[in-house]
Amino acid sequence: MPGPEDDLSLLVQAARIAGPIALRYWKRNPKVWQKGDESPVTEADHAVNEALHHHLRAARPDYGWLSEETPDDPARLAARDVFILDPIDGTRAFIEGEDSFSHALAVAKGGVVTAGVVYLPALDRLFAATLDGPATLNGQPIQASTQTTIEGATLLTPAVNLKPEFWPGGVPDVKRSFRTSVAYRLALVGQGRFDGMLSFRQGWEWDIAAGSLIAARAGATVTDRHGEPLRFNRPTPRSDGLIAAAPGLHAALRARLA
Template identity: 80%
Template structure:
């Protein structure tokens, strides 16, 4: 059975292939379809998904498969390992010709992510980690922020998440920024460029699996919005929000979120 390092090497090669495919469509008016509440999808998403499906399943035919662009097969629930991926995370940014879209690809084993990559082909950035190794960017070790509390925090989160009704303990005074790709937000936290990220919406596993491992291995604390550990390959593959931040900041944010009204 391949270990995390072997799986990571496979994911890196697959992500590089995905990037080459995506860049053939980027800024070239790809065909776009609307998936309703799930947002838009492009012909590039489908092309990347098909290439990853062929490559990854050929290499690991006994691994389950969970992808945003493949109809879910409950057979994955009976497998020990699974691929969990978003062929293009940040599709709206991709359509707009922005460079912050990513490929997020992970392997999970018994509910825990063991290898993951977040690759931004337009920027040439490959974030990667295994469950027993360091988080890296293009092979160099990266570390998350060690900010001890809220003061001076720089957070990635949508503006809607700063509404007073969401913060029983008071809206924190912090600097807010945003990036379209959830996976990239997690990678930026891992890199220490931001102190944390918040998402209060239910999040699909394919958006968060790879990035959550990378941020965690970089030293951030990563949980759902209630502070619970994340579990993957669930029957309903969603997490109840997401908090990824420097440990001291994470604890301070959680206190504000859980304070009695």
């Protein structure tokens, strides 16, 4: 039976296949459609999804499949192992010709992510981790921030999340930034370029599975907005918000939210 390192190697291969496909459409006016939830999808999303499905399922035909661009099949719920992926995370950035879109690929076993890759093909940055190994960027170990207080902390989050109604304990005085790709935000926390990231919206598993493992293995604390552990391959594949931050900062943010 394949172990986490075997799965990680497969995910890296798949990400390297996906990158050139996405770049063929990037900055070339790809066809765009609107989904039922008003989010955009492009012909590149579908092309990458098809290539990933072919490559990954050929290698692991007994694994379940959960992808943003594939109709959900409840058969995945009976699978011990499941691929969870977003062919292009940050589609709006992709459409605008920005370089911060990513491929987010993960394997979850028994509800826990055991291998994950976040690859930014336009920047050739490949973040990776296994459940029992280090988090890396292009093969080199990365380390999350050790920030312990809110004061002076850098946080990746939309501006709306800093409205007073969300913070009974007082709005945190942080330096706010943003990236469209949720997976990339999590990877940046793992890299230590930002002290944390925060979302109050329900998050799709395909957006957060790979990045959450990378951030956690780099030393960040990663939970839902209530401080509860994340679980994956659920019937409704969403989390109630997301907080990933240096452990001390995570505790300080949770205290302000309580």
